Amino acid sequence: MLRYAIAGTGHRAGLYVDALLGPHRDDGAIAAWIEPNPVRAAAYEAKAQAAVGGTRPRYDPADLERALAEQRVDRLIVTSVDRTHADLVTRALRAGVDVVVEKPIAAHPEQARAIADAVRETGRDVVLTFNYRYSPRNAALRQVIAAGEIGRVRSVHFEWALDTRHGADYFRRWHRDKANNGGLLVHKSSHHFDLVNWWIGGVPERVFASGGTKFYGDAAGHAQGYRPSAREDELRAQGVDPWALDVDGDPWLGALYGPAARAADGYVRNLSVFAPGVTTEDTLALVVDFRGGAVMTYSLVAYAPWEGYRVTVTGTEGRAELAVVERGSVDVDAAGRSVLDASSTAVDIPDAVRPKSEQLVVQRHWERAELRPIAVEAGGHGGGDAKLLAAVFRPAAEPDPLGRGAALIDGLRASGVGYAANLSLATGLPVRLADLALGVTL
Numbered sequence: 035m036l037r038y039a040i041a042g043t044g045h046r047a048g049l050y051v052d053a054l055l056g057p058h059r060d061d062g063a064i065a066a067w068i069e070p071n072p073v074r075a076a077a078y079e080a081k082a083q084a085a086v087g088g089t090r091p092r093y094d095p096a097d098l099e100r101a102l103a104e105q106r107v108d109r110l111i112v113t114s115v116d117r118t119h120a121d122l123v124t125r126a127l128r129a130g131v132d133v134v135v136e137k138p139i140a141a142h143p144e145q146a147r148a149i150a151d152a153v154r155e156t157g158r159d160v161v162l163t164f165n166y167r168y169s170p171r172n173a174a175l176r177q178v179i180a181a182g183e184i185g186r187v188r189s190v191h192f193e194w195a196l197d198t199r200h201g202a203d204y205f206r207r208w209h210r211d212k213a214n215n216g217g218l219l220v221h222k223s224s225h226h227f228d229l230v231n232w233w234i235g236g237v238p239e240r241v242f243a244s245g246g247t248k249f250y251g252d253a254a255g256h257a258q259g260y261r262p263s264a265r266e267d268e269l270r271a272q273g274v275d276p277w278a279l280d281v282d283g284d285p286w287l288g289a290l291y292g293p294a295a296r297a298a299d300g301y302v303r304n305l306s307v308f309a310p311g312v313t314t315e316d317t318l319a320l321v322v323d324f325r326g327g328a329v330m331t332y333s334l335v336a337y338a339p340w341e342g343y344r345v346t347v348t349g350t351e352g353r354a355e356l357a358v359v360e361r362g363s364v365d366v367d368a369a370g371r372s373v374l375d376a377s378s379t380a381v382d383i384p385d386a387v388r389p390k391s392e393q394l395v396v397q398r399h400w401e402r403a404e405l406r407p408i409a410v411e412a413g414g415h416g417g418g419d420a421k422l423l424a425a426v427f428r429p430a431a432e433p434d435p436l437g438r439g440a441a442l443i444d445g446l447r448a449s450g451v452g453y454a455a456n457l458s459l460a461t462g463l464p465v466r467l468a469d470l471a472l473g474v475t476l
Contacts, residue, residue, distance in 0.1 A: 035061065039107045041068035041095070041122050042114025043078045045290060046136060050111050051078055053423045055085035061427040065105040067092045068114075068122070071299045077289040098122060099129045107131055115208055116215040120145035123160065124152040132159040134426055138224040139445035141216040143453040143470045146446055150473030153442055161426060162445040164228045167438040168418035168425070170409040171392045175345065175356050176233050176436055178396055178406065185351030187234045190330040194226055194343045198276070199364045200375050201336030204314065205250040205307040206279055212313040219243070219318060220452035223334055226343075227322075228440065228448035230332075233347065236324040237476055238447060242464040243320045243455035249337045251312030274366055279304040279374075320455055339363060340388055341376045352398035362388035446472050 038054060040047050054062050064082055067090060069075040075092040082090060093101035095118070102110065110126040112119055112135040120140045123133050127149075139162060140146040153160055166172055179187060196204075204222070208214045215221035230236065247254045262270070269276050281287045281304045289295075291303035305311075316336040323329055342359040361376035362385035373379045383390070397403040411420070424432075425439055450472055454465040467476055 035063055036108040037065040037106055038062050039066040039068055039101060039105060039110050040064060040078070041098070041110055041112045042118070043067055043069040043071070043074045043290075044113065045287070047078065047111075047113040049419060049423070050113065050134075050426075051081065053427060055082055057420075058423060058427040059086060062109075064090055065107055066090055066101045068095055068098055068101055068110075070094055071295055071301075073295040073298050074290050077286075095122065098125050102126060102129050102131050109134055112136060116141040116221055117145070117213065120148045123149050127152045127156045127158040127160070130156075130158070132161075134161045134163060135445075136163055137228070137445065138216065138220045138449040138452065139442070140449065141214065141220060143450075143472060146449055146453070147471060147473040150442065150446065154473070160442045160445075162228075162440040162442070163422055163426065164225060164232075164440045164444070164448070165418040165422040166225050166229055167232055167436075167440065168421035170411050170418075171356060171358060171394065172229060172233075172418070173436055173438070174394050174406060174408050175347070175354060178354050178394070179233055179347060179349075180235075180436075183352065183396060183398065184347065184349035184354050187236070187328050187347055187349045189346075189348040190230055190234065190328065191346040192226060192230060192330060192332045192343070193345075194223075194332075194334045195338035195341055196222075196334070196336040197338050197341040197361060197364050197376070199372050200341055200361075200377075201316070201338065202250070202277060202307045203279065203374050204336060205312055205316070206305050207303055208301070210250075210305070210312045210314055212315075215314070216449075216452055217314045217456060218334060218336065219315070219320075219455045220449055223318070223332070223455075224445075224448040224452050226332065226334075227451040228444060230322075230330055231444065231447050232437070232440075234324070234328060236326070236328055238322050238451050238454075238467055239325050240323040240464050240466050241320060241451055241454035241458055243318065243458040245315050245318035245459065247312055247315050248317040250307045250316050252308055252310045254312070254316070269366065276364070276366055277307050315459070318455075320451075322451060352396065352401075354397075355395045356393070357395075358392045359388055359390055362390060443474060443476070446474060447476055450476060 054064050067075040109132045112122050123135055126133050266276055281291050318334045320332040341361040345356040347354045365383055366372045392408055394406040395403050396406055450467045453470055454467050457465045
């Protein structure tokens with residue numbers, strides 16, 4: 035049984051903590067919390083005591099090396115703010131501890147380079163947790179392409195829609211400041227770029243990007259034409275703010291981010307999405323060239339009325355199309371509450387026009403289209419979370435013919451597209467990933 039330390043006890047840490055306290059309690063034990071906010075760490079410690087007993091100390095990030103040594107830690111799980119990843123990961127590696135890190139590998143290219151240097155220097159292991167690889171629908175598309183059914187891939191079109199609940203949430207919290215996470219092109223889209231790299235076995239080489247902050251924030255939202263809709267006015271008349279997040283009304287969010295936690299470090303989890311300080315883009319479009327000649331067009335908006343994605347992959351012998359609706363609309367209850375992230379939480383809202391659905395269609399040249407079956411798996415991210423956790427905590431339990439496990443090179447390739455896209459946004463020019471000097475040959 036391995037001993038784990040959790041670095042960063044915000045909401046995202048719950049995926050790993052709940053696994054180690056539940057289905058994977060025989061695979062590993064939590065030995066310590068690495069967290070500057072004592073209130074948030076105490077919330078997780080109370081959960082751990084209730085589940086498995088015992089006590090686990092809290093350490094400040096400045097004392098990481100001491101924590102790893104005193105608690106005899108085998109692996110560090112990093113779920114902290116993206117800009118802190120490089121510091122924590124490199125220090126853990128040099129302390130002789132392997133690392134599991136949430137995507138993205140780092141917020142900025144120089145930070146990713148530091149991690150690559152530390153891996154080369156120490157020979158330690160870094161695992162990237164790209165849970166969308168483990169979703170059955172995404173695995174089904176991978177199988178079609180890997181089997182050569184549509185020939186050699188020449189074109190990918192990938193459209194991702196974040197709705198006004200999930201998408202807006204990035205603009206209420208620390209993600210709204212691009213310095214913290216490299217913007218959505220790195221924090222969120224690295225998920226998507228990794229999927230494409232994995233689907234087609236591709237190595238991205240050049241990126242051209244366009245976009246900006248066109249909806250959220252004070253300058254974009256109100257100055258550029260946002261006006262409340264009739265439905266928004268109706269909800270407000272009922273005492274519901276569809277843009278707000280009721281942190282204190284949710285017991286778990288309140289424990290992590292309520293008055294006591296705010297008093298400890300001043301962090302506000304539920305800022306207005308139209309408040310000043312937004313530097314993260316909400317509207318993005320990319321063209322990505324791959325080694326071997328494939329090209330991808332990609333778009334992301336963070337203020338759609340529904341949530342999901344559409345992928346079209348065209349090869350020399352046909353075409354595969356994956357369409358996923360994770361939430362057909364944003365519905366709120368009488369208290370103004372709704373699910374934040376449709377991809378990681380079950381959403382069952384009846385909708386005759388846009389029902390929650392997933393469909394994979396394959397069509398070869400001069401043949402009729404075929405609807406391919408997709409395995410049904412329970413759990414978040416289309417059934418991917420449980421499989422990811424099994425791969426992290428029981429890596430030798432079952433074979434992985436699809437190669438879903440992600441290593442350092444995969445994280446650098448995926449985040450590298452985001453880094454290059456950010457530079458392209460700044461310069462107005464295409465950017466080659468090789469020019470980013472990420473510390474390895476991609």
